[in-house]
Amino acid sequence: MKKKILYVEDDSTLAFLTADNLEQQYDVAHFTNGKEAYAAFKKEDFDLCILDVMLPEMDGFELAAAIRERNVEVPIIFLSAKTLKEDRIKGLRLGADDYLVKPYSMEELILKIEVFLQRSQKQAPAKNTLCTIGSYTFDPANYAITRAGQTIQLTERESALLRLFIDNKNTILKREKILNEIWGNDDYFLGRSMDVFISRLRKIFRDDESIRIENIPRIGFKLVAP
Amino acid sequence: MKKKILYVEDDSTLAFLTADNLEQQYDVAHFTNGKEAYAAFKKEDFDLCILDVMLPEMDGFELAAAIRERNVEVPIIFLSAKTLKEDRIKGLRLGADDYLVKPYSMEELILKIEVFLQRSQKQAPAKNTLCTIGSYTFDPANYAITRAGQTIQLTERESALLRLFIDNKNTILKREKILNEIWGNDDYFLGRSMDVFISRLRKIFRDDESIRIENIPRIGFKLVAP
DNA sequence: AACCCATTAACAACTCGTTAACAATACTTT
DNA sequence: AAAGTATTGTTAACGAGTTGTTAATGGGTT
Incomplete structure (x- = not known):
């Protein structure tokens, strides 16, 4: 049974590449904006979320907050551009479990995903x-x-x-x-x-x-x- | 009365995120290198230490040894990068009370902190x-x-x-x-x-x-x- | 033997999850 | 709409299993 990942990224070139890679191992639902992603999250359960910070309409932080509102457990990984200011990163405390600075390597991303998926499997009862x-x-x-x-x-x-x-x-x-x-x-x-x-x-x-x-x-x- | 935590981490982005989270529950003193942290430790008492292993000047292990020198009881939690070799991780087990592999989730960290704080609280009067x-x-x-x-x-x-x-x-x-x-x-x-x-x-x-x-x-x- | 103490026995008292029963609400069909 | 059907809300009663308590038992020690 493949784990379900919610992936939100508006840069379609990058998204295509990433999603394509991830789909070998996971069941990936990709959205280009926060609103659609949130609508999808309301409908079904995901095992992990990967959110770009800069998104049209509803940014990554808002989306993360909305997701946390509904589910306190699901791991969230932020993707952020290097240029982010410190105070912006404060937004991370809304409940991100980790972040990755662009450009990231596929291995790096998959490594983080694996860590969180394994953990949520084990830690859940405690x-x-x-x-x-x-x-x-x-x-x-x-x-x-x-x-x-x-x-x-x-x-x-x-x-x-x-x-x-x-x-x-x-x-x-x-x-x-x-x-x-x-x-x-x-x-x-x-x-x-x-x-x-x-x-x-x-x-x-x-x-x-x-x-x-x-x-x-x-x-x-x-x-x-x- | 908030518990005092010594937190040493040189990645300022991650540190900011973590410290911000912990500050809701604890009194956190954050340092970016081992020397400053040790100087602070000499001045005041802490209830728990969280040390990154990779630090400039004085690495986490050295710092831990120095801290142990002065206080045999204070719980120490190491943070280590995933890339550390196995044998290094074994080393962790020996001196540290616990260790956490990056990336870790906030919940996991707080859980470990709580375990140690409660333990040290109970053991004393017992x-x-x-x-x-x-x-x-x-x-x-x-x-x-x-x-x-x-x-x-x-x-x-x-x-x-x-x-x-x-x-x-x-x-x-x-x-x-x-x-x-x-x-x-x-x-x-x-x-x-x-x-x-x-x-x-x-x-x-x-x-x-x-x-x-x-x-x-x-x-x-x-x-x-x- | 006498004593101490943990365990086992025996029965009373209680609690919780389930089931039952009926009322209220939502949905379907006519 | 109205009537009929299925689902849900709520309260109460039941019974299996758990706990409270006192007394009896038996191994170990002095």
């Missing part, structure tokens, strides 16, 4: 940092969620589900995907069980209006949060 | 010093716990378990982890044995309401204490 969601703080290691000093203890399942939602904030999670990810498989009764859990999570967030779990009928759910 | 918990004083060396002049003698196991809880106060300890840590392995009957010990500890703390050992069903226990 992320235990606190994360904030609306006015709450979620502590995955302790299965606990805190707000204004009050702590609610979650069960293992509730916690796993909430974490999945937070990792995919503002993105649609398909029913099937949630079930396979957390319950291990997908049948009618597990689906109903999931509905019960979603109802319980909603109850927890009931008094913070900025957080909602929206249902997308017949498809899945989306955690909407700032 | 040895054999008296520690207070609620209105009690626990003396791990003598397996004894005192309150208002009254001393209760604990058994070796009770003491080991209590100490583990105190070292991980207000954090969930998984059943499996407790069992492996104290009993050496993890089977059904040892689990029941542990439950008995927890019941005994609870009995000891029964008259101090500020101390509880909470069960997190199917996961583990948490010592809740001020």
Whole structure:
């Protein structure tokens, strides 16, 4: 199964060359501007993003921020021209995992891609940092969620589900995907069980209006949060 | 109180990115060469060091040796370029507490930092010093716990378990982890044995309401204490 | 023998994920 | 539109499995 890469680059000559090279090993979706790329990202999952910084309409930083909004995990590699000023590079902290200065060699790029793909494969299960969601703080290691000093203890399942939602904030999670990810498989009764859990999570967030779990009928759910 | 990190990296672009990220959580002092960094280290204490291996004037290994000379405890994390030869990387393993191969992700770096900071925080008080918990004083060396002049003698196991809880106060300890840590392995009957010990500890703390050992069903226990 | 302590046994109490049941909502067909 | 069908929201009840607690057991030590 080939890994899916989102590649955004407006210089079509360079893009053609690069995409052609990468396609031997990866499933590459290439776009020439940020808006189209973002639209594509909303539709499907990618395993890694390669973004040129200078793009028409929506630049690489904005795009990265938008992508991070939806997925806190996917590795992002920036491609930047040598001439960038220091302060511009500050933008990198939006969540880039690495950057490459043009002109780069193919080997160099592929090396970085491999490093990140291997890592995300391994590291995925071990992320235990606190994360904030609306006015709450979620502590995955302790299965606990805190707000204004009050702590609610979650069960293992509730916690796993909430974490999945937070990792995919503002993105649609398909029913099937949630079930396979957390319950291990997908049948009618597990689906109903999931509905019960979603109802319980909603109850927890009931008094913070900025957080909602929206249902997308017949498809899945989306955690909407700032 | 933010933890102080000594960060030495000569690639200013990468350094800027990294330092900027870390500054959200830590107090970062960044230097571009080993000599300046060492001078700074002589002046003040740091809680952790992050050293690039390739540095002008005084390389990461030399710097690490100099730092170790003055402080045998401070955790050191090396950053090394992918191109380093295997044998060099082996060298890393010997002196450093950990190393990270470039390119690394921010999350990975922060994860490692957290691991070391927490470790050094916990290890210090853990040895054999008296520690207070609620209105009690626990003396791990003598397996004894005192309150208002009254001393209760604990058994070796009770003491080991209590100490583990105190070292991980207000954090969930998984059943499996407790069992492996104290009993050496993890089977059904040892689990029941542990439950008995927890019941005994609870009995000891029964008259101090500020101390509880909470069960997190199917996961583990948490010592809740001020 | 007497004692200490960890383990095992036994049973009570509790928790969680699931299932059930019914209401509310969305979609399809007529 | 209206009626019919499928999906989702919510609450409550159930039952398997886990945990709390006390007592009995048995190996090791003095």
